Amino acid sequence: MEKVIGIDLGTTNSCVAIVEGGTPTVIPNRGGYKTTPSMVAITEAGKRLVGHIAKRQAVTNAENTVYAAKRLIGRKWNTTQVRSALATCPYRIVEGPHDDVRIQLRDKLYSVSEISAMVLQEMKIIAEDYLGHEVRKAVVTVPAYFNDGQRQATKDAGAIAGLDVIRIINEPTAAALAYGFGRNLDRTVAVYDLGGGTFDISILEIGSHGVFKVISTAGDTFLGGEDFDSRIIDWLVKGFQQEHGIDLRQDRMALQRLKDAAEKAKCELSAVRETEINLPFIISSSRNEALHLQRMLSRDELERLCNDLIERTIKICESTLEDSGVSKDDIEDVILVGGMTRVPKVQHMVAGFFGREPCKGVHPDEVVALGAAIQGSALLDEQQEMVLLDVTPHTLGIMVVGGFFEPLIPQNTTVPTSSSKTFTTVRDNQTAVKILVLQGESQRAEQNELLGEFILTDLRRAAKGQVEIDVTFEINADGIVSVQAKDLETGRQQSITVTASSGLTQDEITSMIDEAKTHAVDRRATEAFEGTRQEAEKLMGDIERLFPQVEQIVSGSDFGRDAIEKARGVLDRARSLIERKDVEGLKEQLEALGRTQRMFKGVIAKTG
Numbered sequence: 001m002e003k004v005i006g007i008d009l010g011t012t013n014s015c016v017a018i019v020e021g022g023t024p025t026v027i028p029n030r031g032g033y034k035t036t037p038s039m040v041a042i043t044e045a046g047k048r049l050v051g052h053i054a055k056r057q058a059v060t061n062a063e064n065t066v067y068a069a070k071r072l073i074g075r076k077w078n079t080t081q082v083r084s085a086l087a088t089c090p091y092r093i094v095e096g097p098h099d100d101v102r103i104q105l106r107d108k109l110y111s112v113s114e115i116s117a118m119v120l121q122e123m124k125i126i127a128e129d130y131l132g133h134e135v136r137k138a139v140v141t142v143p144a145y146f147n148d149g150q151r152q153a154t155k156d157a158g159a160i161a162g163l164d165v166i167r168i169i170n171e172p173t174a175a176a177l178a179y180g181f182g183r184n185l186d187r188t189v190a191v192y193d194l195g196g197g198t199f200d201i202s203i204l205e206i207g208s209h210g211v212f213k214v215i216s217t218a219g220d221t222f223l224g225g226e227d228f229d230s231r232i233i234d235w236l237v238k239g240f241q242q243e244h245g246i247d248l249r250q251d252r253m254a255l256q257r258l259k260d261a262a263e264k265a266k267c268e269l270s271a272v273r274e275t276e277i278n279l280p281f282i283i284s285s286s287r288n289e290a291l292h293l294q295r296m297l298s299r300d301e302l303e304r305l306c307n308d309l310i311e312r313t314i315k316i317c318e319s320t321l322e323d324s325g326v327s328k329d330d331i332e333d334v335i336l337v338g339g340m341t342r343v344p345k346v347q348h349m350v351a352g353f354f355g356r357e358p359c360k361g362v363h364p365d366e367v368v369a370l371g372a373a374i375q376g377s378a379l380l381d382e383q384q385e386m387v388l389l390d391v392t393p394h395t396l397g398i399m400v401v402g403g404f405f406e407p408l409i410p411q412n413t414t415v416p417t418s419s420s421k422t423f424t425t426v427r428d429n430q431t432a433v434k435i436l437v438l439q440g441e442s443q444r445a446e447q448n449e450l451l452g453e454f455i456l457t458d459l460r461r462a463a464k465g466q467v468e469i470d471v472t473f474e475i476n477a478d479g480i481v482s483v484q485a486k487d488l489e490t491g492r493q494q495s496i497t498v499t500a501s502s503g504l505t506q507d508e509i510t511s512m513i514d515e516a517k518t519h520a521v522d523r524r525a526t527e528a529f530e531g532t533r534q535e536a537e538k539l540m541g542d543i544e545r546l547f548p549q550v551e552q553i554v555s556g557s558d559f560g561r562d563a564i565e566k567a568r569g570v571l572d573r574a575r576s577l578i579e580r581k582d583v584e585g586l587k588e589q590l591e592a593l594g595r596t597q598r599m600f601k602g603v604i605a606k607t608g
């Protein structure tokens with residue numbers, strides 16, 4: 001039977017899984033890691049890098065390295081979320097031709113779907129390397145709170161990557177599927193999902209006959225680990241400013257190093273109570289002295305810095321429970337998803353809120369991809385008894401006279417679903433109506449998101465209120481919306497599938513698919529060792545070239561001599577790994593080489 005892969009396309013990391021012999025399994029990438037950074041870069045030579053290899057060079061190529069593209073996918077240019085990304089991202093975000101967002105890497109503009117497609121293509125290749133044959137079908141997950149535009153743009157990304165996305169499912173639902181798979185459970189569960197960029201909470205009923213029914217879902221697509229990292233960066237920048245009177249934010253390279261260090265410290269503090277943040281030669285003073293950043297961060301301090309962020313997630317949990325009419329006592333299990341749920345304070349506050357310890361034994365990084373794979377195999381295999389009943393996260397409706405929003409499908413309705421309402425003309429002899437399709441919770445139309453619009457023309461002439469128009473909304477199992485308007489008298493009708501919102505036309509998608517194909521060929525031809533060796537040798541060359549100069553600058557201090565000694569060790573080890581053709585070891589060594597190269601470049605930039 002044809003294989004279908006499940007892909008968790010994460011803000012920070014992505015993960016791919018498959019069901020083999022009835023067992024869902026995560027597929028490791030070539031480096032042996034079960035998750036791959038959702039990062040994409042274009043090198044000076046125009047080469048495309050995806051995953052760990054892109055992450056490693058992010059500091060020295062910040063402008064041409066995209067991370068957290070998921071925060072931008074399917075968004076319109078004129079939104080606060082895009083404004084906020086413009087202010088904080090080191091890569092260039094520009095306005096696209098359809099009021100959408102494009103990203104400039106080197107001299108080329110990419111749509112966000114294209115960037116995500118590169119990550120999806122990487123996941124496809126990981127699966128194909130493992131299986132030894134081509135894979136075409138996939139189930140891809142999205143946050144439950146993603147709107148129609150974001151879902152459509154994710155589907156487009158799949159098509160560009162050469163995947164037939166047979167279903168888009170919500171991440172928390174996928175997590176519940178993996179949790180309940182094969183266990184014959186009958187219970188109500190909450191899935192608390194805090195990832196790199198987004199937060200979701202869902203309440204589900206798992207029925208003993210393989211029925212998974214979402215009761216309600218809510219979230220915030222701009223609340224996640226990155227916000228925790230930002231708090232640490234702010235704290236470091238402020239401290240440095242007080243000590244040295246220098247604003248580290250003015251220096252792109254320093255900022256990227258701060259970002260790396262902040263995330264690393266945050267993760268370490270999940271295991272230890274205190275950690276040191278140490279960034280030598282971060283910037284130079286006005287007198288051209290190299291300055292270092294060295295600070296201890298405690299878990300208590302981190303919790304103080306980020307407490308309100310965790311509280312925001314708890315408030316959302318509270319309102320979701322209220323909306324769903326389920327009481328806390330009815331929740332029989334709490335499933336934690338997303339890397340951020342490793343933070344002890346998050347676990348503690350979630351346990352406090354629900355009045356029970358979250359369940360163990362579910363791997364927060366892998367559970368979503370596993371659920372997607374389970375759903376994929378169930379869709380292809382009719383023998384499998386599993387029904388997934390998801391809900392629409394937003395209310396859908398149209399604009400009516402006075403600028404009001406008239407709902408047709410309320411929030412948290414089980415999908416697929418459809419609903420009709422009859423409207424009338426508002427003027428005498430009105431021959432056309434414009435249907436504005438909107439999504440959101442405000443009573444005012446303009447405060448909701450516009451999904452699309454169309455005009456129904458040639459209505460029969462009559463007094464106002466006499467012509468009746470039937471509007472039908474339909475949401476398919478992917479959560480994608482189509483709308484139809486019909487003149488009840490003449491039977492004349494117009495309909496749209498809301499597709500324009502991803503910001504790409506069909507022609508654009510087709511040409512991107514073609515381009516991605518050539519890249520797939522390009523990628524698969526690369527031999528693992530050769531690629532890694534070249535990457536390592538480039539870094540080693542840089543370090544060797546800068547060595548004499550750096551040595552001269554820093555050898556005046558113990559700190560500097562120590563750094564030089566370490567750099568020598570890093571080079572020696574890399575040489576011996578190349579000699580032994582140890583590709584795995586060399587891959588790991590790339591990180592140390594990258595760090596040394598950045599530090600060397602930093603020293604030269606700050607002092608010379």
Ligand code: AMP
Nearest residue numbers: 012013195196225267270338339340342
């Ligand atoms: P995800 O989107 O689920 O891959 O989650 C990624 C987020 O989880 C990032 O912000 C990571 O920094 C964060 N993360 C991963 N591991 C840990 C950890 N051990 N402690 C704290 N945060 C973590």
